[in-house]
Amino acid sequence: MGQAIAQAIAAAGEDLSGGIDRDGDLGSLAAHSDLLIDFSTPAALEANLDAAVDAGIPIVIGTTGLEERHHWLIDSAAQQIPVLQTGNTSLGVTLLAHLVREAASRLGEDWDIEIVETHHRMKVDAPSGTALLLGEAAARGREVGLADTAVRGRDGITGKRESGTIGFAALRGGTVAGDHTVHFLGEGERLSFSHLAENRTIFARGAVKAAQWLQHKHAGRYTMPEVLDL
Ligand SMILES: NC(=O)C1=CN([C@@H]2O[C@H](COP(=O)(O)OP(=O)(O)OC[C@H]3O[C@@H](n4cnc5c(N)ncnc54)[C@H](OP(=O)(O)O)[C@@H]3O)[C@@H](O)[C@H]2O)C=CC1
Numbered sequence: 001m002g003q004a005i006a007q008a009i010a011a012a013g014e015d016l017s018g019g020i021d022r023d024g025d026l027g028s029l030a031a032h033s034d035l036l037i038d039f040s041t042p043a044a045l046e047a048n049l050d051a052a053v054d055a056g057i058p059i060v061i062g063t064t065g066l067e068e069r070h071h072w073l074i075d076s077a078a079q080q081i082p083v084l085q086t087g088n089t090s091l092g093v094t095l096l097a098h099l100v101r102e103a104a105s106r107l108g109e110d111w112d113i114e115i116v117e118t119h120h121r122m123k124v125d126a127p128s129g130t131a132l133l134l135g136e137a138a139a140r141g142r143e144v145g146l147a148d149t150a151v152r153g154r155d156g157i158t159g160k161r162e163s164g165t166i167g168f169a170a171l172r173g174g175t176v177a178g179d180h181t182v183h184f185l186g187e188g189e190r191l192s193f194s195h196l197a198e199n200r201t202i203f204a205r206g207a208v209k210a211a212q213w214l215q216h217k218h219a220g221r222y223t224m225p226e227v228l229d230l
């Protein structure tokens, strides 16, 4: 993603002040930058947030595999700087989440929800950040919490499907950029919504768009639907 984002920054006519890996000097990069874009690992999040807060600059976070404690750190940083965190920066997935929330709200719990995602063999987290984001959208549509309803794989589970749950399944292999399908499974009919990423440019372009939008905002936590006015 670092390479894709560097290309997207150039394509958008913006200046790249620098990039770092795990051995880089984040403090000095942040000090001479207007904004940070973080697509790395959850283990790096706290240091990245601290660097953005110390430099007083906004941060866009695309890293996935985040846990509850990471979201507390993000909320805390957002009291001092503008922060946008999302599991998917593409226009298509941002709209898909909106449609999934609406469908879940209208169809109700008689329709079972299952989310299936496929990614390249190098991906380290499962389910994907996007699958969880779509699960959150479905849970919001039903006015329930995702933590209380998610079933992450069914290995070892015996018995019938529990009503009201939201299931997740992850496939890994090859070079797939990222496919997500949300299935609504009803009595005698099925409705499925899919987003298929054909390349990583879509994520990079969205991240740069989010950065441009975030740059002049006040401190707070912002979302992709706000960026894209959806
Ligand atoms: N929100 C979205 O739309 C998208 C999110 N993603 C997410 O972005 C993240 C990165 O994905 P991807 O580029 O494929 O992963 P890669 O593993 O290819 O790249 C991760 C990069 O992070 C660097 N890194 C690791 N630890 C640190 C650290 N402590 N400080 C600074 N940099 C560090 C790595 O450096 P080194 O080489 O030194 O290890 C590497 O360059 C993943 O969480 C992925 O799920 C991906 C696509 C879209």
Ligand SMILES: O=C(O)C1=N[C@H](C(=O)O)C[C@H](O)C1
Residues within 6 Å of the ligand: 064, 065, 087, 088, 119, 123, 127, 128, 129, 130, 131, 177, 178, 179
């Ligand atoms: O790791 C990836 O490649 C991707 N990660 C994000 C996710 O976890 O959903 C976004 C996209 O699907 C690609």
